Amino acid sequence: MGLCLAAELAGSGVRVLVVEVRESVEVRPKATVLHARSVQCLVRRGYGGDVVPVEWGTPAAGGSVAGMSAAGVSAAGGSVAGAPVGGVSVSCGSGGVGVASAGVGVPGAGVSEVGLGSVGAGAVSAAGMSAAGGSVAGAPVGGGSSVFHFGGLGGLVISAPVGEPVPVVRCVQAELEVGFERRARLAGVRVVRGVVVTGLEVEGDGVRVVGRGPWGVVSWRASFVVGADGARGVVRELAGFGCRSWPASARALMGWVRPSRVGELVAGWHRTRRGWVVVKEAGDGGVHVRTLNCSGGEVEGVRGRPVSLGELRGEVSWIVGRDVVLGEGRWLSRFSDFSRVAGSFRRGRVLLAGDAAHVHFPVGGQGLSTGLLDAVNLGWKLALCVRGVAGEELLDSYDVERRAAALRVVESTRAQLALMRPGVELDPLRDLFGSLMREGGAGGLGQMVSAQDTVLPVAEGSVSGCEGRFLRNVVLRTGRGVTDVVGVLRGGAGPVLLLAGRSGGCFVDQVRGWSRVVRVVRVASIPGVDCEALLVRPDGYIAWAADGGRGLDAALRAMLGPGVCGGPAGPPSAGVRSAGVRSAGVPAGSRRVAGSGTRR
Template identity: 35%
Template sequence: MSYDVVVAGGGPVGLMLACELRLGGASVVVLERLTEIDPTLKAGALNTPSVEALYRRGLLPELKEVQARAMELVQAFMRKQASTGGPRRTPPRFAGHFAGMMLSADLLDAEDPDLSGRGPITEIGLVPQQQLEQILAVRAAELGVEVRRGVEVTGFADDGEQVTVTTTGGPVHGRWLVGCDGGRSTVRKLAGFEFPGTDPEITAYQAVAEMEGTEHLGVGWQATPTGIYSHGPVPGRILVARFDGGAPGRADKTTPVTTEELQDAVRYVTGSGVVVKEITSVTRFTDNARQATTYRLGRVLLAGDAAHVHSPFGGQGLNLGLGDAVNLGWKLAAVVRGQAPEGLLDTYTRERHPIGAWVLDWTRAQIALMRPDAHARAARAVVADLLGTVTGTTYFVKKISGVWQRYDMPGDSGHPLVGRSAPDYEFEDGSRLADHLHDGRGLLVRQSGSRLDGAAADGHGDRVGTLTTAIGEPHAPGALLVRPDGVVAWAEDPDAADAEGLANALETWFGAPADVPATLG
């Protein structure tokens, strides 16, 4: 069979991309070398753009259920700590961390406009990667995505019209190939993407294990004379980072981590006599930080860790990859269906590369403050003081949460919403903006009193829905055009009538209007 898009890698990023492609009308196959979801402990939280993206596709109930189960594990850990003589203090409300320095939600500026207007997603964040992957696997099946597990990509040929992918399960043909196959991406290497960056300073381990002697360990992040560690927030979870230059003998991901290796690292960093009895899950990683110079070469594109690698501190990796998938999916589907020119794909690198570069620097800064030398610890103390203020905590939380993200848009009218994630406005019928984005189309929202022609988007009706309503927000625009990824492509003030600006935005993001207006749903 031949597909519109072949996705290499069936983790959360590959599955999210596949779902977006199917919503856009593209045929897609996902090739995943693992036969089951990887049980190794990985990312444990989602940021605001990620939760917004999933909410806009109708997945909020599933996220709430997963978070409830995750919170039960956190509470079990705290009960165990109390029962074994560990710290009994009630920790502050968690809002993230920077370089292992905790951020308290009690210090957030509740009046900051970037942290308000987010709708029902506000309380969602603690969603482990494996559970997210399960949610996306179910959604992909519902949408008709073909997922082939136990199939590994071994090569490909791009002839300019089609990509022939060779795999352990035979050849697969597609018009496009997207590598979502992780930091050691086969697709990236075979395609010849440049991947510059910085070498590692640490070797770190994150594990869930049965251990003895942990009652003397601190809860949460702790800096020590030999590194940094984190204990909890679920039973048996430990993370340790030792500054050894990413020792090659330990940093090889293909070599299994033994109980002896993990125990040696825990003892070295914590200074304790912890005994590791049995490992349930463990991963070894470094702070190797690299980014592809472009996310597209010919008919091959990259997303997620295939496009950028960095340390996981601050929980940015999974979220960065999901943002790639949401940005790329609708654009590639539009090109596949002939609704947009190939040039639309150039906006993928242009919009996502700066976000990736920021994440790499954000993680590098944390490594600099985690170093055990005197100069780094002095700088760490200064930052810790800043984190103890409302202004400092609000700044760091806004950065970690991703609410600062904005794309530079062609023909930007100067409206403050353009290029940003659309607010989750509540409409007069009680619905919210996200409720109208489940189908993966764009959306033109026109306030009842807007001077804009109600038929302005008729020529794009198969790609853009139209909603005429009242918005229950005093500072809402008179009309706004929202892309399928939830980004505002155009907006006008209530007393304006920028029909030309809307027409340009529609053609830029959704292609030329159809000869015959489509019927709007």
């Protein structure tokens, strides 16, 4: 989701311009589920409550957060200590181009260290669960389990650890997009709508994007381009990305309808020997309906053709084996199980995210979550590169981490579709899966669907059991009081070094060269982790642990690349050109980045 990425970049002090093909956020019903790992990451980035409707459960008994301050780490939408930084453009979800340009500010020098006995310049934010909709007490709250489905079979239990939000969040994608756009605008993002991308050309250390809008031809030159322009977007093809694809073997229709007779379509997942009809109450006298026909892929010549109410009625009637009368319909569309994953999510200065990078059959509620995890993974990395405090090698890890995740989602959805095929020969397999889920023997499926089983690649030879894993939201006690992992990470622009106990002076020395990027936070202990120091990424994953067998300075060099201690990179800015009118110049030493939005 491009607007999430724009908010991430702007929240790190990067000025952003978003260009969208749509005139407004599309209200057509799309995704309605966010899974656990995406919610956990978004809460750590500061989007809980006003953007993502999280629930934390019943507060646990314990202490309070009295005496904590919000100094140091800026909340999302604020700025990093020092001048505003960087320039990135990102686009949101439906087609267009985003361009950004800005200067690079220099945060204060020295290691910002939150101590146990005394607090330095970078005090822990009192955000945490209290700011995200819960409460920080003597112990984390929340967690628990939600019941979901797998391949149309109910009873899949998805659990989250204590301290995390409930694992399945019901939400409306359009409302999320509005929330991310609001957050992005508050952080200074400029959103320009009604522009279609028509050209893309790499020019030395930048990329020129050409578009067409209501005022004619426009162009921007930027340091990077992010294609978040959806499954049918143009950036992927213009930039020459190769793809791996799986042809369609089933076809589907969807839309909002108002049945002519009461009880004509009952809410639920309905399987017949011809396919599936999935019905969900809309709350306005109508229902959302989806059909699944497994007799073959898309019919020749229908791709892109509008769906009529008569076509949807005929498909529903054929699947259920009786005449179904539909009196009204809107937002009718067609889709299939065609799947595609780009061969790389980065080609030099052009990157892909969301449906532009990966497409899969929309079952299991994984699409929206996967796209948002792309944005959370890429946002902090691209921001550091644009600010000139990290090498571009950091962007390669985005490709490695997120492409593997996308391939896994494709495998999961293809497996679910296999279970949904209506043949009687699959009944024993469905019975087996159903009994395993009811009896708790399919816990790994819940972790996979919710992406909570994700372990990131680690350095060769690492012996740590922590590196590459997600740090759950445990209570952390600092010299200023009680906080939690969410509170420490919320809104931060770079990694955090957690030091347990009063030792760790050697680690502080090793991190000084990266003081523009890394914050140091001293805590009494890290519950559940038998390690004296952890380097935690802004998205909550552990990049380095003291028990891994390599030095912190080596880990920082591998992550951030050479020259991290140097000044801002990039040539003097020439400004952004739009429709032949030169925009206001930007500070010297800036870098520009363009991002493309989603085409539907």
